[in-house]
Amino acid sequence: xNKPTTxxxxxxxxxxxxxxxxxxxxxxxxxxxxxxxxLARIIGLFSARGYNIExxxxxxxxxxKGISRITIVCRGTPRVLNQIRAQLSRLIPVHSVEDLxxxxxxxxxxxxxxxxxxxxxxxxxxxxxxxAFRARVVDAHTGSFVFxxxxxxxxxxxxxxxxxxxxxIEVVRTGIAAVSRGPEPLRTQ
Amino acid sequence: xxxxxxxxxxxxxxxxxxxxxxxGVTDIFGYPGGAVLPIYDELFQQDELKHILVRHxxxxxxxxxxxxxxxxRVGVALVTSGPGATNTITGITxxxxxxxxxxxxxxxxxxxxxxxxxxxECDTVGITRPATKHNYLVKDVNDLARIxxxxxxxxxxxxxxxVVVDIPKDVQFATGPYVPPENVxxxxxxxxxxxxxxxxxxxLELIASARRPIFYTGGGVINSGRKAVEALRxxxxxxxxxxxSTLMGLGSFPASDDQWLGMxxxxxxxxxxLAMHGCDxxxxxxxxFDDRITGRLDAFxxxxxxxxxxxxxxxxxxVVPVDVGILGDCGEVLEEMLRIWHxxxxxxxxxxxxxxxxxxxxxxWRARDCLAYAKRSDAxxxxxxxxxxxxxxxxxxxxxxxxVGQHQMWTAQYFRFDEPNRLMTSGGLGTxxxxxxxxxxAKAANPDKQVIxxxxxxxxxxxxxxxxxxxQHDLPVKVFLLNNNYLGMVRQxxxxxxxxxxxxxxxEAQPDFVALAEAYHWKGMHVxxxxxxxxxIREMLAHDGPVFMNVQVIHQANCFPMIPAxxxxxxxxxxxxxxxxxxxxx
Numbered sequence: 001x002n003k004p005t006t007x008x009x010x011x012x013x014x015x016x017x018x019x020x021x022x023x024x025x026x027x028x029x030x031x032x033x034x035x036x037x038x039l040a041r042i043i044g045l046f047s048a049r050g051y052n053i054e055x056x057x058x059x060x061x062x063x064x065k066g067i068s069r070i071t072i073v074c075r076g077t078p079r080v081l082n083q084i085r086a087q088l089s090r091l092i093p094v095h096s097v098e099d100l101x102x103x104x105x106x107x108x109x110x111x112x113x114x115x116x117x118x119x120x121x122x123x124x125x126x127x128x129x130x131x132a133f134r135a136r137v138v139d140a141h142t143g144s145f146v147f148x149x150x151x152x153x154x155x156x157x158x159x160x161x162x163x164x165x166x167x168x169i170e171v172v173r174t175g176i177a178a179v180s181r182g183p184e185p186l187r188t189q
Numbered sequence: 190x191x192x193x194x195x196x197x198x199x200x201x202x203x204x205x206x207x208x209x210x211x212x213g214v215t216d217i218f219g220y221p222g223g224a225v226l227p228i229y230d231e232l233f234q235q236d237e238l239k240h241i242l243v244r245h246x247x248x249x250x251x252x253x254x255x256x257x258x259x260x261x262r263v264g265v266a267l268v269t270s271g272p273g274a275t276n277t278i279t280g281i282t283x284x285x286x287x288x289x290x291x292x293x294x295x296x297x298x299x300x301x302x303x304x305x306x307x308x309x310e311c312d313t314v315g316i317t318r319p320a321t322k323h324n325y326l327v328k329d330v331n332d333l334a335r336i337x338x339x340x341x342x343x344x345x346x347x348x349x350x351x352v353v354v355d356i357p358k359d360v361q362f363a364t365g366p367y368v369p370p371e372n373v374x375x376x377x378x379x380x381x382x383x384x385x386x387x388x389x390x391x392x393l394e395l396i397a398s399a400r401r402p403i404f405y406t407g408g409g410v411i412n413s414g415r416k417a418v419e420a421l422r423x424x425x426x427x428x429x430x431x432x433x434s435t436l437m438g439l440g441s442f443p444a445s446d447d448q449w450l451g452m453x454x455x456x457x458x459x460x461x462x463l464a465m466h467g468c469d470x471x472x473x474x475x476x477x478f479d480d481r482i483t484g485r486l487d488a489f490x491x492x493x494x495x496x497x498x499x500x501x502x503x504x505x506x507x508v509v510p511v512d513v514g515i516l517g518d519c520g521e522v523l524e525e526m527l528r529i530w531h532x533x534x535x536x537x538x539x540x541x542x543x544x545x546x547x548x549x550x551x552x553x554w555r556a557r558d559c560l561a562y563a564k565r566s567d568a569x570x571x572x573x574x575x576x577x578x579x580x581x582x583x584x585x586x587x588x589x590x591x592x593v594g595q596h597q598m599w600t601a602q603y604f605r606f607d608e609p610n611r612l613m614t615s616g617g618l619g620t621x622x623x624x625x626x627x628x629x630x631a632k633a634a635n636p637d638k639q640v641i642x643x644x645x646x647x648x649x650x651x652x653x654x655x656x657x658x659x660x661q662h663d664l665p666v667k668v669f670l671l672n673n674n675y676l677g678m679v680r681q682x683x684x685x686x687x688x689x690x691x692x693x694x695x696x697e698a699q700p701d702f703v704a705l706a707e708a709y710h711w712k713g714m715h716v717x718x719x720x721x722x723x724x725x726i727r728e729m730l731a732h733d734g735p736v737f738m739n740v741q742v743i744h745q746a747n748c749f750p751m752i753p754a755x756x757x758x759x760x761x762x763x764x765x766x767x768x769x770x771x772x773x774x775x
Binding site: 014033036037040041044048079082083086087089090092093094095 | 314315318319322323326343347348376377378380480501502503505506507510754
């Protein structure tokens, strides 16, 4: 009864095409009014439009003016990245959006706290490697260390990889803070 | 007497009404409930603001949209917390998609109860965040006046849109200072309205050297206001170029003009779509390359240089990469373009021979008469019904609202709009149930105009309850129902795209629409024969009160032309009555 009566294959009423552009990773600096819900607006924009966030760091930067700076690391094709900048810039509480990657190789730093448990040779090796990476010991017990490491994300990745066989049990990372090189400040309007 | 240093003190509810009046609001559409009672109490004690009581909060928002679109002013809706707020979501999203400036004021449970799952509590700002241009929860009465003025500013500046202001009940009772609108300046939001001079000159350079040009215009021209419409018309006339519009842009250029090619897109005319496909310079103004417009993207107007004027930075290069993007208000940019156009005498540089050839080509496409349909004497064709409605009403310069589906597309094709702000229709969201409440809003803003809602038997039954609002508030609109017993557009897609398997698109049990209308104290009419139609339309227009006219049309008419799935502008399906290429001499 309800079987197809013609040979017309079902088709869509939407036009579907696949993108083939290469994706890039960019770091954006977004200056916003520090008002309730502003972070939800930014995150909601990314999820609603299907954009990818790799990292997100938020903190108030000018208390008197009530201004926060958000650093977003996101991936997408050049056109999607262009859309992300435009969509962010039209949110009402957003002062400015700057693509630091477009401006040139920005300085990016991340902090991680790494807890390593172990004894004997492994403990010595962890300490030796920490020294080589300029990680500081911020907590020490007879059977454990907590290291604080700062640097580019790749350096933090490497350090964590090396700690894995040496008793790594816990990691926490801040996400990056990024700033452009040279004398110019960030445009805020 | 108010002193600048000493702001006037009043309750939150008084602040709301005072702010609305200072913003020039005259009518609001709403529905009372527990969390907005203080505001309703203030409404009761004054005469300046007129409140129109709808029968469902969705109707309030669509009415506010109809009010805004027909008048160019901000539409305002007032509803209670919880279900009052959630019922507005469809209307708010509709306004977001179609860039309509409205302010929706929602009541909220007292601040002390927020987060406790109180009676009729919902996270209104959370739920409406992705549905609005911006929204606010007012936690302190001291911020209330500023936020309300900001809401109007945000709704109307840049790309217009809906703004929600959620006001807890204790804030409505609390006493705070009133700040007038002129003392409120937005901290961050200052959209660019003036176009970049270099980009404008680059665009004019392209326009002057075009051989096969076309203007493609959208709702942004109408939203920008009269000066944008005037500048567009002047530029189109002076260049002699063809022009097509989106559904949202109908009326910005007169449909009766020879340079007008009709609407473009999925159900656009043959000539408009082929001209878009074959042009060498496209001038997009306040239009956003919607998927109903472009068809298959990789085959969209492949050989053209594209100019795009838009107020929204995110609309430029969103889906179609353009050669010259001009960020700014359509009106300001077009006026500037026109000024430089005359100043540099660019008209003299147009290759008139090439333009003439282009028009000859377009006229060959036109000769196929893509909107032709089979006339019948035994039953009413839906296209015929719209044509007759236009013929018998256009001298009255009526306001038309529609619902969503085949009747909407037939209205866009066969009702010829010569002026902006005359067609109110749900374009972006495609909201069935929009037409009737929008007509009531348009009538409230334009009491002296004939307002007609063209609807279908599916759509009208979403928000049919608003028939009652029309009587209570003396809003004598007309409903012109094209009744084919089907969800016609769904049925058409099923026929063309799903092997004619008509899954759940036949409406078997229908109300007796005449009796239904009469139960609501409307005049009900029923027409089935083409030779009765003209007299029935005249009778409908002559009647003083609201009229519901059920026009029985043939069951299975299809809306053509149509660009089917995955096809480009030059691959349209045409109706059987359309002349073949040979007959048209193409």
